[in-house]
Amino acid sequence: MKMDNKIALVTGAALGYKNGGPSIGSATAFKLASEGAKVVVVDILEEMGRRTVDKIREKGGEGLFVRADVSKTDEVRKAVEVTKQNFGKLHCLVNCAASYEGDIFRNVVDIPETDWNHIIDVNLNGYFRFTKYAIPLILESGGGTIVNISSGAAFNVLKNFCVYPVTKAAINSLTRTIAIDFAPQIRCNAICPGFVRIANSEGNRTQDEIKKWIANIAKTYPLKRVCTVEEIANVALFLACDDSSYINGQCIIVDGGRYISDTHEF
Numbered sequence: 001m002k003m004d005n006k007i008a009l010v011t012g013a014a015l016g017y018k019n020g021g022p023s024i025g026s027a028t029a030f031k032l033a034s035e036g037a038k039v040v041v042v043d044i045l046e047e048m049g050r051r052t053v054d055k056i057r058e059k060g061g062e063g064l065f066v067r068a069d070v071s072k073t074d075e076v077r078k079a080v081e082v083t084k085q086n087f088g089k090l091h092c093l094v095n096c097a098a099s100y101e102g103d104i105f106r107n108v109v110d111i112p113e114t115d116w117n118h119i120i121d122v123n124l125n126g127y128f129r130f131t132k133y134a135i136p137l138i139l140e141s142g143g144g145t146i147v148n149i150s151s152g153a154a155f156n157v158l159k160n161f162c163v164y165p166v167t168k169a170a171i172n173s174l175t176r177t178i179a180i181d182f183a184p185q186i187r188c189n190a191i192c193p194g195f196v197r198i199a200n201s202e203g204n205r206t207q208d209e210i211k212k213w214i215a216n217i218a219k220t221y222p223l224k225r226v227c228t229v230e231e232i233a234n235v236a237l238f239l240a241c242d243d244s245s246y247i248n249g250q251c252i253i254v255d256g257g258r259y260i261s262d263t264h265e266f
């Protein structure tokens with residue numbers, strides 16, 4: 001299997017909050033586990049984080065839940081320590097945790113500074129912290145891979161949605177600097193998804209409303225459907241394992257061709 005004898009840590013890997021629905025982090029954890037990795041599942045959501053591990057175990061895999069807030073240095077360091085205590089090594093870090101809390105659908109004038117700072121601290125600094133404290137263990141383990149879940153928002157921007165794209169553009173830069181500074185022992189790449197259907201963004205919509213909402217978004221994509229969490233997890237596995245052995249410092253757009261398509265019609 002592609003991740004045999006490998007230890008992976010995935011942040012933001014709880015299942016979706018409502019009913020254990022899809023999330024990119026949990027799908028990635030399942031995928032890595034299905035290929036033989038022992039997976040450390042990190043999240044602030046205990047119940048749904050444990051459910052990810054339960055599902056890994058149900059399928060015969062090995063996993064461990066560690067509750068850690070990526071915005072807290074001591075918790076991040078502890079998660080890395082717990083990984084070492086339990087598995088001895090770490091070969092793959094997938095940074096995926098992100099917050100959408102606060103009044104963030106605002107332009108730079110209107111966004112409250114506390115909300116700006118919160119998103120920077122979780123969505124960008126969380127990736128920095130985990131990378132900073134995981135790299136020594138990855139090096140000690142003989143090297144490995146880092147996969148950063150970025151976003152198409154690093155390249156194009158929605159109106160009045162300023163801070164999230166800033167974190168994702170910065171994550172792409174972070175990805176490239178890690179790729180250069182820690183090669184050849186560590187390869188670091190990013191995935192930039194377009195819209196991916198997850199449980200947490202469905203909010204309080206009814207099933208009917210969700211269907212219409214997704215159908216409207218799908219129309220704007222050349223493939224005429226939205227991405228599934230498994231389609232992102234497949235790319236995460238590819239970047240995590242030796243199948244991508246000569247790919248380093250890349251930010252791969254996984255959006256069914258939307259970014260390169262033009263809405264202009266002749």
Ligand SMILES: NC(=O)c1ccc[n+]([C@@H]2O[C@H](COP(=O)([O-])OP(=O)(O)OC[C@H]3O[C@@H](n4cnc5c(N)ncnc54)[C@H](O)[C@@H]3O)[C@@H](O)[C@H]2O)c1
Nearest residue numbers: 012014023024043044069070096097098151193195196200
């Ligand atoms: N869903 C999409 O359309 C989409 C598109 C592009 C990029 N992304 C990116 O994919 C990643 C995963 O998001 P998702 O869409 O699966 O959403 P999600 O809400 O299901 O996952 C985010 C996870 O991060 C966890 N989290 C939040 N704050 C945390 C903290 N301080 N410490 C630890 N964990 C924390 C949440 O509890 C949640 O489980 C994010 O980086 C997101 O920006 C998502």
